[in-house]
Amino acid sequence: MNDEWKMCSPALSRRAVLAGLAALPAASATLGPAAAQAGPLPSWNDGPAKQAIFDFVRATIDRTSPSYVPTEERIAAFDQDGTLWVEHPLYTQFVFCLDRVPAVVAQKPALKNTEPFKTVLSGNREAIAKLSVQDFEKIGAATLTGMTVEQFSAEVRTWLERARHPRWNRPYTDLVYQPMIEVLQYLRNNAYRTYIVTGGGQDFVRVYADKVYGVPPEQVVGTALATKFGHGKDGRPELIKEPKLLFVDDHGGKPEGINLVIGRRPFAAFGNSTGDRDMLEWTAAGSGARLEMLVLHDDAAREYAYGPAAGLPDTKVGTFTQALYDQAMKSGWTVISMKNDWKRIFAFE
Amino acid sequence: MNDEWKMCSPALSRRAVLAGLAALPAASATLGPAAAQAGPLPSWNDGPAKQAIFDFVRATIDRTSPSYVPTEERIAAFDQDGTLWVEHPLYTQFVFCLDRVPAVVAQKPALKNTEPFKTVLSGNREAIAKLSVQDFEKIGAATLTGMTVEQFSAEVRTWLERARHPRWNRPYTDLVYQPMIEVLQYLRNNAYRTYIVTGGGQDFVRVYADKVYGVPPEQVVGTALATKFGHGKDGRPELIKEPKLLFVDDHGGKPEGINLVIGRRPFAAFGNSTGDRDMLEWTAAGSGARLEMLVLHDDAAREYAYGPAAGLPDTKVGTFTQALYDQAMKSGWTVISMKNDWKRIFAFE
Numbered sequence: 086m087n088d089e090w091k092m093c094s095p096a097l098s099r100r101a102v103l104a105g106l107a108a109l110p111a112a113s114a115t116l117g118p119a120a121a122q123a124g125p126l127p128s129w130n131d132g133p134a135k136q137a138i139f140d141f142v143r144a145t146i147d148r149t150s151p152s153y154v155p156t157e158e159r160i161a162a163f164d165q166d167g168t169l170w171v172e173h174p175l176y177t178q179f180v181f182c183l184d185r186v187p188a189v190v191a192q193k194p195a196l197k198n199t200e201p202f203k204t205v206l207s208g209n210r211e212a213i214a215k216l217s218v219q220d221f222e223k224i225g226a227a228t229l230t231g232m233t234v235e236q237f238s239a240e241v242r243t244w245l246e247r248a249r250h251p252r253w254n255r256p257y258t259d260l261v262y263q264p265m266i267e268v269l270q271y272l273r274n275n276a277y278r279t280y281i282v283t284g285g286g287q288d289f290v291r292v293y294a295d296k297v298y299g300v301p302p303e304q305v306v307g308t309a310l311a312t313k314f315g316h317g318k319d320g321r322p323e324l325i326k327e328p329k330l331l332f333v334d335d336h337g338g339k340p341e342g343i344n345l346v347i348g349r350r351p352f353a354a355f356g357n358s359t360g361d362r363d364m365l366e367w368t369a370a371g372s373g374a375r376l377e378m379l380v381l382h383d384d385a386a387r388e389y390a391y392g393p394a395a396g397l398p399d400t401k402v403g404t405f406t407q408a409l410y411d412q413a414m415k416s417g418w419t420v421i422s423m424k425n426d427w428k429r430i431f432a433f434e
Numbered sequence: 435m436n437d438e439w440k441m442c443s444p445a446l447s448r449r450a451v452l453a454g455l456a457a458l459p460a461a462s463a464t465l466g467p468a469a470a471q472a473g474p475l476p477s478w479n480d481g482p483a484k485q486a487i488f489d490f491v492r493a494t495i496d497r498t499s500p501s502y503v504p505t506e507e508r509i510a511a512f513d514q515d516g517t518l519w520v521e522h523p524l525y526t527q528f529v530f531c532l533d534r535v536p537a538v539v540a541q542k543p544a545l546k547n548t549e550p551f552k553t554v555l556s557g558n559r560e561a562i563a564k565l566s567v568q569d570f571e572k573i574g575a576a577t578l579t580g581m582t583v584e585q586f587s588a589e590v591r592t593w594l595e596r597a598r599h600p601r602w603n604r605p606y607t608d609l610v611y612q613p614m615i616e617v618l619q620y621l622r623n624n625a626y627r628t629y630i631v632t633g634g635g636q637d638f639v640r641v642y643a644d645k646v647y648g649v650p651p652e653q654v655v656g657t658a659l660a661t662k663f664g665h666g667k668d669g670r671p672e673l674i675k676e677p678k679l680l681f682v683d684d685h686g687g688k689p690e691g692i693n694l695v696i697g698r699r700p701f702a703a704f705g706n707s708t709g710d711r712d713m714l715e716w717t718a719a720g721s722g723a724r725l726e727m728l729v730l731h732d733d734a735a736r737e738y739a740y741g742p743a744a745g746l747p748d749t750k751v752g753t754f755t756q757a758l759y760d761q762a763m764k765s766g767w768t769v770i771s772m773k774n775d776w777k778r779i780f781a782f783e
Binding site: 157234287288291301302303305309311312313314315321322324331332336337338339340341344345346347348349363366367370 | 506583636637640650651652654658660661662663664670671673680681685686687689690693694695696697698712715716719
């Protein structure tokens with residue numbers, strides 16, 4: 086961890102601001118929308134999405150409400166890619182894996198002429214984009230395993246310091262959605278524990294989740310490879326990352342992962358794609374007041390536009406189908422329009 | 435949950451007492467052993483074990499100490515069977531599984547004449563004691579799966595209300611070690627989060643861990659069967675328990691499970707058998723002050739005596755080998771003698 090990351094990251098500056106917000110009395114949340122406008126969720130435009138968040142919090146923290154939720158049960162679950170930060174043109178962790186290929190090939194030169202590594206090394210973006218799921222699994226197994234959990238965290242940290250998103254030329258950790266950071270903080274100010282429930286790698290996200298989102302390691306649920314306990318050459322105990330998938334935290338795997346790691350049903354769930362549907366259904370099936378929200382990427386100017394719901398262009402990364410949109414409307418879930426509901430998208434704007 | 439469980443459980447009365455203890459200022463822990471004797475750990479005799487706990491806490495909560503630990507990193511891990519409650523003559527969850535066999539056979543009569551169910555139904559204790567690990571896996575698969583997670587919790591709750599330990603004729607949840615309850619509370623009073631890390635079933639332990647130990651569901655790490663997300667006949671989303679082992683939280687599986695669910699290395703770890711060795715090693719390998727403790731069952735009069743460490747009788751349930759004892763001595767881990775270190779063992783004494 087160098088000083089730049091530690092001291093100068095905009096994400097960290099944002100956290101300092103949020104720490105200030107956290108010091109505000111939580112009771113401000115009960116003062117109603119008029120007072121709340123000046124306080125929480127400043128990057129949200131007034132509208133049904135912002136109101137749904139306020140209504141949910143009020144209904145669950147008011148002791149006289151029939152939907153009152155004891156503090157120990159206040160759990161909110163957030164998908165990450167496309168819900169808390171940018172996922173286009175490619176999931177950030179995929180970029181990390183691709184960037185690690187040269188280092189892996191340097192250690193195992195035989196891979197140089199073996200697919201899919203040969204294609205990755207070619208740098209041909211079109212060819213890389215056409216790689217199959219199986220190819221990506223091979224790349225993941227080669228780039229994410231065979232090292233201790235500490236070595237892996239260090240690799241991720243180093244990469245995050247150096248890597249830049251191709252569109253904004255900024256660190257990936259800058260590309261988090263400011264309105265969602267405010268929701269995380271607003272819920273925590275009202276005694277909700279905020280969990281990330283991501284299809285991405287649990288240990289990848291844990292490296293920066295505390296700094297960037299204020300979410301500590303034990304509140305990150307994600308796709309997990311197995312680790313193997315053993316002893317290194319110096320006899321010290323170590324956990325080695327294995328090329329063995331323990332569970333995939335996507336689709337049905339999201340409620341399954343929540344049950345495994347948390348053991349409680351969330352009262353609020355946020356997502357943006359079909360991979361989040363089962364988590365939202367599981368949340369909605371609980372009793373009392375529940376909140377289910379889906380981020381719709383409908384802002385090509387400030388971020389990206391993709392669906393294919395609502396006539397937006399189709400995509401393979403973070404697909405939001407029309408069927409999911411229809412289910413949301415039918416079920417009383419709230420669709421967040423990035424274009425209309427968010428005053429600004431990034432803190433650096 | 436009926437009123438008897440909810441209102442009259444001795445475990446609950448104990449919790450009420452502990453809630454009172456929790457209200458004491460945490461600063462009392464820094465007043466040193468003399469003052470502490472009147473406060474925390476009243477069921478412990480003075481001696482190196484009690485002192486090791488005080489020394490560890492003082493070293494890690496004192497901001498001027500080189501071993502100071504920030505509150506968010508204060509994690510303590512406790513094995514359950516044989517460390518927090520009685521595990522002889524048989525692990526409690528095994529008794530639960532055996533007791534469920536008649537209900538399972540009533541639903542699937544074909545099992546009646548199939549082993550190992552036939553032996554279990556015979557009630558022949560000697561024959562049951564000779565069942566193999568594979569037999570127990572079959573019994574576990576039949577008795578712990580094929581229902582929703584809520585149905586399973588309800589089954590466990592009902593069983594816990596009715597079942598009685600053969601020696602004390604009391605509910606199993608009465609048979610928790612009062613000195614360890616005090617350690618859990620003392621650590622929590624000093625901002626440690628207490629986790630259970632058990633070879634037993636995660637969802638079994640979660641049913642009563644909050645009531646009995648003050649450990650909430652999200653702080654229980656245990657052996658886990660997979661669940662499967664789907665929809666019931668009424669179309670409602672549900673999680674069904676599957677006969678598929680996700681991971682075994684014992685031996686190397688304990689540090690692996692800690693890494694998966696918590697993502698932080700504990701500063702203190704408590705166990706009582708060879709299945710806990712890897713968790714203690716993993717804990718000890720961290721920097722700064724760490725605490726590793728092993729409960730030795732050397733009190734046949736008040737509980738049970740088994741090892742085979744220290745010349746105690748051998749056992750298949752909770753084996754504490756001489757090799758583990760020697761490793762503890764060599765590594766500076768503390769062995770707790772139930773006979774010498776504990777004034778009383780159960781709250782009901």
